[in-house]
Amino acid sequence: MRFRGISVATNTPPGTSQRAPGGLQASVMFEPMIDEAASKLNLDRVAIRKLNGPEGQAQFGLVPVDAPAGRPRNKLTSCFVKEALDKGAALFNWEERKQRSGQRRGNKVTGVAVATGSYTAGSIGVDGLCVLKPDGKLYIHQGIGNLGTHSVIDTARVIAEQVDMPWDKCEVIWGDTSKGVAWSSVQAGSQTTYAHTRANYAAGQALKRTLQELAAQDLGGSPDDYDVGNERVFRKGNPGRAITFAKAAERAVQLGGKFDGHELPKEINAMTRASATSLAGLGLMGVARDNLPRDGSTYSFQAAFIEVEVDVETGVYRIVDYLAVADVGTVMNPRSLGAQIHGGAVQGFGHVRSQKLAYDPHYGAALANRLHHNKPPTILDIQYETPMRWAAVELPDPTNPIGAKGIGEPAIGAGAGALICALADAVGHDKLRRTPVHPEQIMMSVAAGGPAYETLTAFI
Amino acid sequence: MPAAIRDVMPAFELFQPTSVADTLGLLDRYGADAWVMAGGLDTFDWLKDRIRKPRYVVDLSSVAELKGIKEANGGLEIGATTTLTEVATHPMVKERFGLLAEAAGLVASPQIRNQGTLGGNVAQDARCWYFRAGWPCYRAGGNICYADTPTSLNREHAIFDADRCVAVNPSDTAPALIALDAQMVVHSGGSERVVPAQEFFVGPGVDITNLTILQPGDLLTAIRIPGTWAGKTFYFEKVRDRQVWDFALVNIASAIDGAGTISDARMVVNGVAAHPYRLEAVEAFLRGKARNQQTADQAAELAVRGASPLRHNGYKVPLMQALVKRAIRGGDEWTS
Numbered sequence: 001m002r003f004r005g006i007s008v009a010t011n012t013p014p015g016t017s018q019r020a021p022g023g024l025q026a027s028v029m030f031e032p033m034i035d036e037a038a039s040k041l042n043l044d045r046v047a048i049r050k051l052n053g054p055e056g057q058a059q060f061g062l063v064p065v066d067a068p069a070g071r072p073r074n075k076l077t078s079c080f081v082k083e084a085l086d087k088g089a090a091l092f093n094w095e096e097r098k099q100r101s102g103q104r105r106g107n108k109v110t111g112v113a114v115a116t117g118s119y120t121a122g123s124i125g126v127d128g129l130c131v132l133k134p135d136g137k138l139y140i141h142q143g144i145g146n147l148g149t150h151s152v153i154d155t156a157r158v159i160a161e162q163v164d165m166p167w168d169k170c171e172v173i174w175g176d177t178s179k180g181v182a183w184s185s186v187q188a189g190s191q192t193t194y195a196h197t198r199a200n201y202a203a204g205q206a207l208k209r210t211l212q213e214l215a216a217q218d219l220g221g222s223p224d225d226y227d228v229g230n231e232r233v234f235r236k237g238n239p240g241r242a243i244t245f246a247k248a249a250e251r252a253v254q255l256g257g258k259f260d261g262h263e264l265p266k267e268i269n270a271m272t273r274a275s276a277t278s279l280a281g282l283g284l285m286g287v288a289r290d291n292l293p294r295d296g297s298t299y300s301f302q303a304a305f306i307e308v309e310v311d312v313e314t315g316v317y318r319i320v321d322y323l324a325v326a327d328v329g330t331v332m333n334p335r336s337l338g339a340q341i342h343g344g345a346v347q348g349f350g351h352v353r354s355q356k357l358a359y360d361p362h363y364g365a366a367l368a369n370r371l372h373h374n375k376p377p378t379i380l381d382i383q384y385e386t387p388m389r390w391a392a393v394e395l396p397d398p399t400n401p402i403g404a405k406g407i408g409e410p411a412i413g414a415g416a417g418a419l420i421c422a423l424a425d426a427v428g429h430d431k432l433r434r435t436p437v438h439p440e441q442i443m444m445s446v447a448a449g450g451p452a453y454e455t456l457t458a459f460i
Numbered sequence: 461m462p463a464a465i466r467d468v469m470p471a472f473e474l475f476q477p478t479s480v481a482d483t484l485g486l487l488d489r490y491g492a493d494a495w496v497m498a499g500g501l502d503t504f505d506w507l508k509d510r511i512r513k514p515r516y517v518v519d520l521s522s523v524a525e526l527k528g529i530k531e532a533n534g535g536l537e538i539g540a541t542t543t544l545t546e547v548a549t550h551p552m553v554k555e556r557f558g559l560l561a562e563a564a565g566l567v568a569s570p571q572i573r574n575q576g577t578l579g580g581n582v583a584q585d586a587r588c589w590y591f592r593a594g595w596p597c598y599r600a601g602g603n604i605c606y607a608d609t610p611t612s613l614n615r616e617h618a619i620f621d622a623d624r625c626v627a628v629n630p631s632d633t634a635p636a637l638i639a640l641d642a643q644m645v646v647h648s649g650g651s652e653r654v655v656p657a658q659e660f661f662v663g664p665g666v667d668i669t670n671l672t673i674l675q676p677g678d679l680l681t682a683i684r685i686p687g688t689w690a691g692k693t694f695y696f697e698k699v700r701d702r703q704v705w706d707f708a709l710v711n712i713a714s715a716i717d718g719a720g721t722i723s724d725a726r727m728v729v730n731g732v733a734a735h736p737y738r739l740e741a742v743e744a745f746l747r748g749k750a751r752n753q754q755t756a757d758q759a760a761e762l763a764v765r766g767a768s769p770l771r772h773n774g775y776k777v778p779l780m781q782a783l784v785k786r787a788i789r790g791g792d793e794w795t796s
Binding site for chain 1: 505569570587590593606609611612613615697699700701702703704705706707709730772774777778779782783785786
């Protein structure tokens with residue numbers, strides 16, 4: 001066969017992986033196996049996960065080619081999944097709840113389960129950029145956008161904290177490269193929070209250092225003699241000897257050079273250089289690349305607890321209760337974190353319950369051409385007696401200046417794994433061998449006493 | 461296969477008549493070139509996929525006469541373009557014909573029920589994904605069924621009355637209307653026909669390209685529900701993959717008269733044939749029987765006689781049996 005491909009620009013987005021590729025599948029495949037092992041070993045399902053879970057700077061994966069001598073494998077920067085399991089078990093009342101496994105009331109059978117999920121949660125090497133202007137305001141230029149998570153705003157606060165700048169005097173500039181934004185991470189792989197708190201920490205430190213240097217030049221002494229606070233850079237031990245931020249910005253423009261962005265650090269990324277050049281001369285600039293040390297790879301973890309009710313006569317099931325505990329380091333924005341934990345879980349539920357891409361196996365043509373064929377979960381699929389709950393371990397990652405790690409994708413595998421384990425808990429581990437778990441798989445398998453459907457190579 | 465152009469509708473001339481008389485005039489003038497549009501939920505998929513390219517679209521949304529619910533002859537008359545939300549929430553429907561209110565309330569999603577109409581729900585076309593994607597199948601006027609081959613994806617297809625085509629009727633309200641002995645009021649030119657709901661729907665053996673008797677020039681104007689079944693014992697259940705915005709894998713609508721002993725019953729299942737599948741043998745069996753587990757079990761056996769599943773939809777047989785049992789015993793009060 002000879003064929004030629006031609007790329008054509010259309011008004012439809014290209015197909016690509018959904019959130020948590022790999023992590024989701026791992027949870028859905030391995031979590032039920034862990035439960036089967038627990039059953040055969042007569043171990044509690046939380047206990048077996050704590051026995052086998054990683055902790056701290058656990059080593060994992062293959063030996064990286066650039067590994068430092070004496071360290072054979074990659075390692076995590078932090079892992080508190082055991083703490084998440086403990087906290088979740090306490091909040092969910094696991095010891096009592098697990099007694100409900102398999103209890104039947106009429107046609108309804110209860111399933112109770114625990115599962116974990118993990119995913120990459122941070123990258124390094126991106127830039128932070130900000131300008132303190134003569135109007136006394138700090139303009140923080142963010143290359144990331146707003147996917148609804150607020151991280152574009154939350155990570156900007158790190159700069160404000162470095163120079164003790166009141167938040168209402170800060171403006172976050174984003175969403176338009178013509179406004180001059182810093183080189184950023186892609187907003188995927190749950191890396192934004194970690195990457196941009198580091199980058200903005202570096203930029204905040206650069207801003208503070210430049211303020212100190214400016215004060216030393218104008219007021220004498222060395223930069224280390226100065227500190228910042230109260231919108232001023234002041235002499236330590238003599239706060240009266242100070243320059244306001246507004247004045248410092250004005251002075252930076254007069255001095256030029258490194259003070260107002262006419263001279264830039266060598267290591268910043270090319271796009272940041274272009275942005276900083278376009279902003280030069282507008283005020284006192286803080287710009288830096290995240291060159292902070294990191295030994296290892298950063299992952300976030302989650303422990304999820306769930307109760308489901310399965311109607312074995314029709315195979316229809318619903319989630320009665322859900323609780324997830326996240327190991328995401330320092331919590332930056334509790335409301336947004338809760339939304340991520342729950343939203344990711346719902347997406348995971350959708351993969352287990354209904355979501356699919358169907359192709360005719362003979363013709364190869366896509367048949368699930370509309371959303372109602374693809375069947376993602378909707379908000380009305382999430383009607384529980386008790387609202388979904390979440391908590392966080394709140395132990396900081398040591399390689400991030402504020403202790404934060406990413407969130408988003410770790411929540412998906414945890415939700416999906418918990419749901420599939422709970423269905424198996426209700427009707428038996430031998431009966432579920434594929435997702436999505438359609439009602440008829442449960443109904444037919446319960447009636448037959450074992451898997452009552454063919455092994456498939458594709459969604460139907 | 462049609463060109464893969466999506467989401468840009470072909471050009472058509474749009475008419476927005478304000479009376480039934482004007483509507484009928486337009487349908488009479490343009491015949492098979494006219495497309496009748498109610499809520500647009502069925503229409504826009506066809507048009508955006510450019511699979512149907514009508515020259516004239518007649519939008520019913522401005523015809524006030526077609527909207528609303530009123531009492532008539534001891535029952536109700538529901539205008540064809542009354543929204544599903546209104547049907548589901550109307551006090552008279554809820555109080556007297558809760559079966560229909562429940563069925564309407566389980567259609568699709570709240571947004572679709574706000575826009576979709578009762579007439580549109582019963583007159584919508586088959587949802588077979590080969591047919592809807594524009595494959596040249598029997599139902600589309602061709603000479604093959606892509607859903608009935610050894611490799612087809614036919615989990616949602618028919619187990620009864622297939623005749624070349626294996627598509628099913630997707631409506632939730634249709635079985636409820638048949639169970640309530642509803643009548644469909646159809647206008648054509650200057651004449652009016654009143655057709656029992658059961659006869660409004662047709663299988664492929666009768667007309668392989670239409671799910672209903674509606675022909676070019678016809679307009680479904682109203683649905684009449686007689687008082688016969690008002691306040692009787694109803695049961696509606698819809699089994700679907702998601703709890704919202706999903707067509708039924710199988711649904712059931714039943715009306716039972718008689719407290720301890722069943723004096724009369726209606727039982728209709730959808731999602732199993734190209735027309736709502738009325739279980740007349742079960743209804744006959746139930747007359748004079750006590751409502752108990754034994755009756756339910758026997759009725760369930762009777763219900764699925766003649767079922768002929770495809771590769772991926774064999775589950776519809778036991779699922780239908782489960783729903784028949786539940787309808788007779790009235791849900792979860794006692795279990796098998």
